[in-house]
Amino acid sequence: DQQVKQNSPSLSVQEGRISILNCDYTNSMFDYFLWYKKYPAEGPTFLISISSIKDKNEDGRFTVFLNKSAKHLSLHIVPSQPGDSAVYFCAASGGGGADGLTFGKGTHLIIQP
Amino acid sequence: DTGVSQDPRHKITKRGQNVTFRCDPISEHNRLYWYRQTLGQGPEFLTYFQNEAQLEKSRLLSDRFSAERPKGSFSTLEIQRTEQGDSAMYLCANIPWDGANVLTFGAGSRLTVL
Numbered sequence: 001d002q003q004v005k006q007n008s009p010s011l012s013v014q015e016g017r018i019s020i021l022n023c024d025y026t027n028s029m030f031d032y033f034l035w036y037k038k039y040p041a042e043g044p045t046f047l048i049s050i051s052s053i054k055d056k057n058e059d060g061r062f063t064v065f066l067n068k069s070a071k072h073l074s075l076h077i078v079p080s081q082p083g084d085s086a087v088y089f090c091a092a093s094g095g096g097g098a099d100g101l102t103f104g105k106g107t108h109l110i111i112q113p
Numbered sequence: 114d115t116g117v118s119q120d121p122r123h124k125i126t127k128r129g130q131n132v133t134f135r136c137d138p139i140s141e142h143n144r145l146y147w148y149r150q151t152l153g154q155g156p157e158f159l160t161y162f163q164n165e166a167q168l169e170k171s172r173l174l175s176d177r178f179s180a181e182r183p184k185g186s187f188s189t190l191e192i193q194r195t196e197q198g199d200s201a202m203y204l205c206a207n208i209p210w211d212g213a214n215v216l217t218f219g220a221g222s223r224l225t226v227l
Contacts, residue, residue: 004155006155009153032214034214034215036218041220041223042220042221043204043206043218043219043220044156044204044218045218046215046216049214049215089155091155100146100148100158100161100206100208100216101156101216103155103156103157104155105154105155106153106155
């Protein structure tokens with residue numbers, strides 16, 4: 001039972017345009033959401049997060065939006081750069097357990113020159 | 114290097130052999146997690162430690178899997194009698210204090226079982 005879902009396995013975006021990565025969750029007890037970025041042969045690295053009391057958090061080119069009623073969050077990258085090509089994981093915490101984070105399956109973002 | 118260190122980075126073994134992975138966490142980060150990642154999936158929680166105490170281990174994949182964290186410092190994850198289905202990336206991560214939400218991951222140990 002996937003509690004965090006990323007329904008797009010891959011996404012191709014032209015350099016300079018906006019990349020939008022989507023994530024849905026089912027556990028209403030989640031209260032903190034994170035995005036991680038992963039390059040091949042490396043561990044995931046933290047990118048940006050948002051608490052459930054907010055609906056937007058911005059850090060440079062990265063903005064995360066949270067829609068609690070829809071149980072949906074998205075990551076916007078503007079403008080997209082070649083170095084952004086990586087797998088992006090959506091993760092959530094606070095689901096009533098102490099399991100750290102629950103991750104989605106990831107979206108492979110490819111930035112085309 | 115003050116990040117999470119994992120060793121070995123890649124292990125190739127034959128089915129039935131035992132393997133052990135080591136994780137050296139960020140110093141003074143008291144909560145340590147082990148995750149497994151298979152191809153096309155996100156990291157999957159296995160177990161975690163608060164200092165030397167293993168507080169959750171019901172999600173270890175089978176009784177062939179065990180983890181230790183003696184003295185609350187480095188941790189080891191052992192897989193006995195490996196099977197081909199154990200082939201995956203094994204990730205270690207730290208949280209600096211209770212209530213913190215951001216996991217800092219190591220680069221992982223990739224296991225290939227032939």
